[in-house]
């Protein structure tokens with residue numbers, strides 16, 4: 001009763017900034033959700049607001065500071081760690097109306113974008129200029145630039161091009177008190193003091209609200225080829241990777257590994273049409289090369305595959321014959337929704353390990369998972385060339401105790417392998433309890449100190465990461 005007039009006053013002030021049409025309240029909030037995979041679960045929030053400019057975001061945060069109103073930013077809502085989950089008292093700031101590509105500079109090879117631009121739209125726009133933004137992943141059709149930066153997303157080409165961090169030249173951010181920090185320079189080199197943008201990249205909406213960014217681009221590849229390769233042992237997979245790095249030099253842009261049972265499930269998405277290789281081997285590699293000479297590049301790939309076969313590094317392989325077929329092959333790996341649909345109470349893992357230890361780790365945890373009667377299936381695949389493996393574990397019960405048991409099983413061996421509990425998805429809510437498996441208490445204390453310095457009232461994405 002006491003809160004009601006306060007929240008009404010707060011919403012009135014927000015409405016003055018945005019207008020009625022850019023705020024959802026009451027029953028209309030519940031029509032939205034906190035994640036693309038939870039569309040049936042009504043969103044819990046005080047309101048959802050849709051700013052159209054940095055200035056509006058700043059004014060919203062000024063009012064939030066005045067009312068001590070906690071805020072959760074929603075981008076494309078594709079994160080894997082619960083970082084867009086909300087409580088009923090929180091305000092959701094959706095970035096979907098800040099979706100303009102403002103400038104493509106073909107000389108500096110940069111693009112200036114608003115945070116709500118969808119990654120796939122960015123890819124298509126720069127492609128028309130003969131340029132490329134290399135960060136790409138399965139969620140590119142929904143994930144936004146702001147979300148990609150806030151999670152420092154990795155994806156399918158990190159091995160060759162690095163993570164999002166490598167491609168951010170400038171950022172504009174609104175702090176918890178409404179201050180706008182705008183540094184939208186197109187500079188590759190700028191050692192004039194601390195590189196402040198790094199505080200926000202990968203901070204999962206806890207340090208500031210990203211409103212615009214300058215991203216670096218590169219020349220688009222003139223050719224792209226994809227092969228699917230069947231391999232019998234992990235030692236051969238490692239040998240194959242080493243050989244491909246040497247034989248293809250910079251042309252190798254993707255090397256994804258899929259375990260046998262997961263491949264069998266993944267190809268289900270093709271519904272029997274155009275399956276690249278039959279199920280039979282222990283491992284499947286999805287490999288991509290990029291280059292400048294379409295005819296020669298394909299020939300080179302075919303040549304190195306024959307050589308790899310002669311060296312005993314692979315059992316079978318096939319190269320996509322057309323762009324359409326390449327997309328078809330990549331769909332196997334990218335359409336994670338297809339796997340999720342086969343699971344109940346799915347838990348998603350994204351661990352990092354030294355490449356040489358991946359097989360040992362997967363064998364150790366598989367043995368333990370197989371002994372848990374409630375675990376009905378699990379899938380293993382990942383960005384092997386980056387030492388990054390994803391697991392999806394499904395169980396029939398879905399209570400907290402089984403979830404915790406599975407989390408412990410996956411995370412607790414990682415310190416002895418020198419691994420990380422999160423290669424690229426972040427911490428959010430789901431991995432918060434396990435942060436100490438990856439980071440020392442001194443590191444966590446420093447993270448908390450930075451957070452409390454920048455956001456002393458803990459208004460931005462409270463309770464996430466730390």
Ligand SMILES: Cc1cc2nc3c(=O)[nH]c(=O)nc-3n(C[C@H](O)[C@H](O)[C@H](O)COP(=O)(O)OP(=O)(O)OC[C@H]3O[C@@H](n4cnc5c(N)ncnc54)[C@H](O)[C@@H]3O)c2cc1C
Pocket residue numbers: 072073074075076077078079080083084095115136137138139142143144145146147148149150151152153154155156204205206208209210211334336337424425461
């Ligand atoms: C099918 C699928 C495949 C994926 N594959 C990969 C992969 O290969 N590699 C990888 O790294 N990730 C992958 N992801 C997860 C990835 O982290 C997210 O997809 C994406 O980077 C998040 O972008 P988003 O716009 O959806 O952000 P959201 O999910 O909306 O938000 C993520 C976090 O960022 C914050 N945030 C969002 N926008 C802003 C902003 N403008 N300012 C400040 N904070 C903000 C949110 O508060 C939240 O904490 C995948 C996800 C799916 C569903």
